[in-house]
Amino acid sequence: MSKVRMKELHEIIDEVKDEKSFLDFAKALMKDREVHEGAPVDEVGFAGDWANNDISGFLESAIAWVEDSDFGVRQDAELKSNKWKQFAVFLYCGKIYE
Template sequence: MKELHEIINEVKDEKSFLDFAKALIKDLQAHEGKSVDELGFSGDWVNKDISGFLESAVAWAEGSDFGVGQEPALQSNKWKQFAVFLYCGKIYE
């Protein structure tokens, strides 16, 4: 099975965006009820509740010009840009 970062790099249209969203759901389900200490690696779900998830995604978007500052190609790939927004809801502190 592919890692989320591999799947997100393939996002280019509606179908690939939904494939990423489904993988994100599975990733959350795999981490539910586990602490970062139990998992022993970074990149886990920092924000498991919806308010923290959305606050972090918005903070990332505001701090990075919606990712364009980090990856200029996001300007022309809105599907990937929104997938990265969701991913950052998971990891951004």
């Protein structure tokens, strides 16, 4: 029996181009968060690979990413024309950006 490899969040982000693919990403992000709900927080504040474990920290980091990267356009020019992907990256950065 072969195992089906689950896509990583960054792989799913790369496929975001419309409402459906954005919703697929949002669902994957939610499932990823559910795995880490209640996980012990390490000495630097991470629960698993989640840097921000409450809504205020999540939003603060996502907003900081926007301000630091011109809403990601400095990192990926495609985000200027692909607003679905841009917002998916915004949510992802709420998870990882410090």
